[in-house]
Amino acid sequence: MATRRYLFFVSQNYSYAILRPVQEQIIARGESVAWYAHGDSIDRSYFREHERVLNDLDEVFAYKPDAVLYPSNQAPTFLPGINVAVFHGFDAGKVDKKGNNDHFKIRNCFDLYCTQGPDSTQKFKALMPAPSHFNVIETGWCALDPLFSHPRVVNKRPKILLCSTFSKKLSCAPHLLQQVKQISASGEWDWVVQFHPKMPKDIVEQYKSIQSEYLTYVETDDVIPLLAEADLMVCDTSSVLIMFILQGKPVVTFNNIDPGDYLLDINDPEKLQETIRRGLSRPDTLMNAINRFIQQQHPYQDGHSSSRLLDAVNETIDNQHRLAKKPIDIIRQFKMRRKLGYWKFF
Known part of the structure; x- marks a missing residue:
């Protein structure tokens, strides 16, 4: 059998950490993998020496990938290979301008959705037409493989x-x-602060200005070590809180838009300290709710989601002839070509 070729199509720095566990599996299987980075939001200096990087879309066509993996919500449909959605996070309950959940939306871009757990699997399968032009296969999220293999840390003070x-x-x-x-x-606790890369610079500078012996601001393309080493998270409605809570650790949120019983949500900043203390005490009612949430969102803690994902991709490659033809979304794909600046074969 010929060596299969996989392409990672990335545009944000968090994509590196999401896809590198898959890259390890591809290399371990003796297959080929390359990266293509697009846009100004991604720092290309994060590429490692051994990683193959394609410089333009002409090189992508020459590479002829069997599958293109996207940690994003939409993708061009004119590149070779099947399109695979691997997600850039979990459903955090965010809605679009029309009030619809923005996570569970079919944009006619993908041939395969590699879902993270029963909750996301059920919701994407409910959106499948008959006959379907895409597969939904539950694999767990590849980005979390390093989290579940990271050594457990015991902090001198709660972090x-x-x-x-x-x-x-x-x-x-x-x-x-x-x-x-x-x-x-x-000095009661140690603090680490890490924000989304699109956070306004003035907010970032304000937090950098309060750094001390007990508080550090961190900029990184890989949040996994931070998640593994902390005892409790303070957050809002960012999907990163789900990554954290899947470890069985408590999260205090501020004005979460859909706070379940697995979160300690506050709407008054004055309640932050007492709520953190409550979370660190790990009350049974909270921990039981967290465990129920884990089973629905991401029950896979074996560190093998990347392997399951590759199996799902290969299954879809082998059986892509069984999929119905994707609906043509002329406007979306025109915008995608304009964004990429690529008009060949159009």
């Missing part, structure tokens, strides 16, 4: 990880600044 989305409407960062400054100065 609090503060994360926040960049959305002005949803972000907890500006509202909690003064409380975090005051609480961290006491």
Whole structure:
């Protein structure tokens, strides 16, 4: 059998950590993998020396991938190979301008959705037409493989990880600044702060200005070590909180748009310190709710989601002739070509 070729199509720095576990599996199987980075939001200096990087779409066509993996919501449909959605996060309940859930939306871009757990699998399967032009296969999320193999850390003092989305409407960062400054100065806990790469620079600078012996601001393309080393997260409606809670650790949220019983949600910054203390005590009712949530969202803690994902991709490659033809979305694909600046074969 000829060596299969996989392409990673990326546009944000978080894509590196999402796809590198899959890259390890591809290499271990003796197959071929390459990257294509698009746009100004991704730092190409994060590529490693051994990684193959294609410089333009002409090189992508010459590479002739059997499958293109996207940690994004939409994709061009004119590249060779099947299109695979591997997601850039979990469903955090965010909605679009029309009030619809933005995570569960079929944009006629993908041949395969590699879902993360029973909840997402059921919701995507409910969107499948008959006959379907895409597959839905539950694999677990490849980005979490390193999380479940990361050594457990015992901190001298509890470590609090503060994360926040960049959305002005949803972000907890500006509202909690003064409380975090005051609480961290006491030295009761160690704090690590890490924000979405699109966070406004003025907010980032405000948090950098309160760094101390007990608080560190971190910029990274790989949040996994931060998640593994913290004892509790403070967040808002960012999907990164789901990655954290899947470890069986408590999360305190500020104005979460859909707070379940697995979260400790507050709407008053003054309640932050007492709620963190409650979370660190790990009450039974909270931990039982967290465990129920894990079983629905991502029950796979074996670190082998990348392997399952590759199996799902290969299954879809082998059986793509069974899929119905994707509906043509002329407007979306015109915008995609314009964004990529690529008009050949059009």
